[in-house]
Amino acid sequence: xxxxxxxxxxxxxxxxxxxxxxxxxxxxxxxxxxxxxxxxxxxxxxxxxxxxxxxxxxxxxxxxxxxxxxxxxxxxxxxxxxxxxxxxxxxxxxxxxxxxxxxxxxxxxxxxxxxxxxxxxxxxxxxxxxxxxxxxxxxxxxxxxxxxxxxxxxxxxxxxxxxxxxxxxxxxxxxxxxxxxxxxxxxxxxxxxxxxxxxxxxxxxxxxxxxxxxxxxxxxxxxxxxxxxxxxxxxxxxxxxxxxxxxxxxxxxxxxxxxxxxxxxxxxxxxxxxxxxxxxxxxxxxxxxxxxxxxxxxxxxxxxxxxxxxxxxxxxxxxxxxxxxxxxxxxxxxxxxxxxxxxxxxxxxxxxxxxxx
Amino acid sequence: xxxxxxxxxxxxxxxxxxxxxxxxxxxxxxxxxxxxxxxxxxxxxxxxxxxxxxxxxxxxxxxxxxxxxxxxxxxxxxxxxxxxxxxxxxxxxxxxxxxxxxxxxxxxxxxxxxxxxxxxxxxxxxxxxxxxxxxxxxxxxxxxxxxxxxxxxxxxxxxxxxxxxxxxxxxxxxxxxxxxxxxxxxxxxxxxxxxxxxxxxxxxxxxxxxxxxxxxxxxxxxxxxxxxxxxxxxxxxxxxxxxxxxxxxxxxxxxxxxxxxxxxxxxxxxxxx
Numbered sequence: 001x002x003x004x005x006x007x008x009x010x011x012x013x014x015x016x017x018x019x020x021x022x023x024x025x026x027x028x029x030x031x032x033x034x035x036x037x038x039x040x041x042x043x044x045x046x047x048x049x050x051x052x053x054x055x056x057x058x059x060x061x062x063x064x065x066x067x068x069x070x071x072x073x074x075x076x077x078x079x080x081x082x083x084x085x086x087x088x089x090x091x092x093x094x095x096x097x098x099x100x101x102x103x104x105x106x107x108x109x110x111x112x113x114x115x116x117x118x119x120x121x122x123x124x125x126x127x128x129x130x131x132x133x134x135x136x137x138x139x140x141x142x143x144x145x146x147x148x149x150x151x152x153x154x155x156x157x158x159x160x161x162x163x164x165x166x167x168x169x170x171x172x173x174x175x176x177x178x179x180x181x182x183x184x185x186x187x188x189x190x191x192x193x194x195x196x197x198x199x200x201x202x203x204x205x206x207x208x209x210x211x212x213x214x215x216x217x218x219x220x221x222x223x224x225x226x227x228x229x230x231x232x233x234x235x236x237x238x239x240x241x242x243x244x245x246x247x248x249x250x251x252x253x254x255x256x257x258x259x260x261x262x263x264x265x266x267x268x269x270x271x272x273x274x275x276x277x278x279x280x281x282x283x284x285x286x287x288x289x290x291x292x293x294x295x296x297x298x299x300x301x302x303x304x305x306x307x308x309x310x311x312x313x314x315x316x317x318x319x320x321x322x323x324x325x326x327x328x329x330x331x332x333x334x335x336x337x338x339x340x341x342x343x344x345x346x347x348x349x350x351x352x353x354x355x356x357x
Numbered sequence: 358x359x360x361x362x363x364x365x366x367x368x369x370x371x372x373x374x375x376x377x378x379x380x381x382x383x384x385x386x387x388x389x390x391x392x393x394x395x396x397x398x399x400x401x402x403x404x405x406x407x408x409x410x411x412x413x414x415x416x417x418x419x420x421x422x423x424x425x426x427x428x429x430x431x432x433x434x435x436x437x438x439x440x441x442x443x444x445x446x447x448x449x450x451x452x453x454x455x456x457x458x459x460x461x462x463x464x465x466x467x468x469x470x471x472x473x474x475x476x477x478x479x480x481x482x483x484x485x486x487x488x489x490x491x492x493x494x495x496x497x498x499x500x501x502x503x504x505x506x507x508x509x510x511x512x513x514x515x516x517x518x519x520x521x522x523x524x525x526x527x528x529x530x531x532x533x534x535x536x537x538x539x540x541x542x543x544x545x546x547x548x549x550x551x552x553x554x555x556x557x558x559x560x561x562x563x564x565x566x567x568x569x570x571x572x573x574x575x576x577x578x579x580x581x582x583x584x585x586x587x588x589x590x591x592x593x594x595x596x597x598x599x600x601x602x603x604x605x606x607x608x609x610x611x612x613x614x615x616x617x618x619x620x621x622x623x624x625x626x627x628x629x630x
Binding site: 052053054073074075080081083084085087088089090091100101104105148149152 | 526531532533534535545551
């Protein structure tokens with residue numbers, strides 16, 4: 001495995017007695033596309049700003065390539081940031097914006113001109129050099145902001161919800177563009193977003209955060225398929241989150257029924273949370289189901305139908321390509337493999353332990 | 358529909374503009390270009406070339422420029438400090454700063470007269486402390502002091518406004534790209550607040566250029582600015598024609614400085630004039 005490029009050690013940060021990050025530890029490997037994902041106020045932006053040098057942690061260390069940079073000002077750090085609202089210099093042309101960092105490093109004019117050309121080509125905005133930022137659309141401005149950052153050849157590119165202000169179509173295009181850029185440039189991306197879809201699409205590693213604590217670290221597949229707690233399950237994608245009791249290994253009870261599952265070592269008669277993705281709920285004839293109920297809502301979503309089924313006093317969210325009309329009696333079964341068992345958190349902001357990879 | 362409505366809504370202001378702006382302006386033009394018998398003449402306009410008028414105009418421009426520069430030097434750092442304070446603190450401090458503006462302009466200038474007089478408050482304190490007396494009343498220094506005191510808020514407000522509108526992340530971006538504090542200020546913060554600065558300069562320079570109250574009260578009768586010359590032509594000499602002619606010259610200066618400010622303030626960001 002590649003070495004740790006950024007290492008955050010015991011970072012604590014609070015504003016006005018409001019703790020945003022509490023003994024926060026995280027490392028980021030070289031060439032990784034790492035996403036900090038969480039609801040607003042979870043500390044993800046603060047984490048990014050501490051790495052960028054715009055905020056000082058109250059305690060803890062920021063290591064870059066094994067060197068302590070906690071007290072190094074932003075202009076002396078070998079990393080660049082793409083800001084949420086672009087933060088372009090409106091009094092300069094696009095070319096001057098891109099040249100800003102290079103001029104400060106006293107690069108030669110030919111070097112700078114080459115770099116501007118290269119960067120504009122990279123972000124598909126060839127020939128825009130002489131225009132002013134105000135004359136560009138939001139998506140174009142964002143790409144200029146990215147170009148302005150990457151010409152400095154940073155070791156790490158920090159991106160603070162860079163697609164947040166763009167419309168859906170543009171956002172999807174830019175997601176592909178970012179993945180392409182990351183592969184072409186071979187630099188480490190640290191990406192902050194509250195959009196779980198964005199995180200699942202682009203990341204190598206997702207760090208799910210809530211209230212200043214890491215809830216889970218893993219690949220997009222891990223996070224989606226095997227959420228470690230109710231928060232992660234609820235935040236990532238749609239899910240049926242149900243109170244349950246683990247009767248014994250491979251057997252769990254919820255909604256007054258017993259279900260086979262594949263999890264072990266939770267103990268005997270232990271309260272747990274169960275998460276079942278809507279696409280894993282299988283509808284069948286009432287007599288064949290583990291439990292049965294009645295369809296209450298149907299919405300056509302394009303790829304699938306989204307249905308709500310009242311069964312066992314619980315409103316199940318079901319995704320299926322087969323439509324069952326409202327009022328139909330149905331049974332519900334779930335493949336044991338698709339029942340995800342999670343420990344109940346001991347406190348609301350309990351930190352989930354690191355995951356070995 | 359919409360345009361017809363707005364046409365009606367603009368009627369009161371239109372009537373006001375014609376009665377109290379256009380007609381008086383036309384009359385100034387008329388008086389400026391005729392002599393006392395009503396004959397067309399350019400003599401009133403050209404009288405600006407008379408040495409005493411040129412001297413007054415030159416002194417006006419010089420003193421206004423000095424006052425404007427002092428205001429800028431005082432206002433920019435102050436605005437920066439204000440813009441960095443938290444919302445509660447800053448509205449309180451802005452209030453304290455604006456408070457004197459609510460007092461009558463004449464009263465404030467008269468207060469300075471009392472303070473600066475040969476036997477005034479400041480000199481009484483200085484002599485009590487056995488310090489040398491401060492003799493700046495009736496000198497250009499007193500006029501500059503009066504200008505700076507009275508017009509400083511007009512410099513602070515537009516600069517402060519443009520500073521608080523500046524996106525914090527733009528400054529962060531400059532730092533992020535390798536600029537130190539000084540470079541960030543020179544290359545990013547100052548250019549982006551230039552509209553505010555230009556607006557402030559215009560708002561201090563123009564009233565300073567045309568003032569006659571400050572020079573009357575703090576300059577005695579010895580120092581004549583162009584404002585005093587015009588005022589005296591209207592009041593003492595009763596020569597409305599000459600006064601109007603000189604006013605037109607002043608208007609040209611004002612239009613030039615306003616024109617300069619609009620060139621810099623393309624986005625209309627400062628928008629205080």
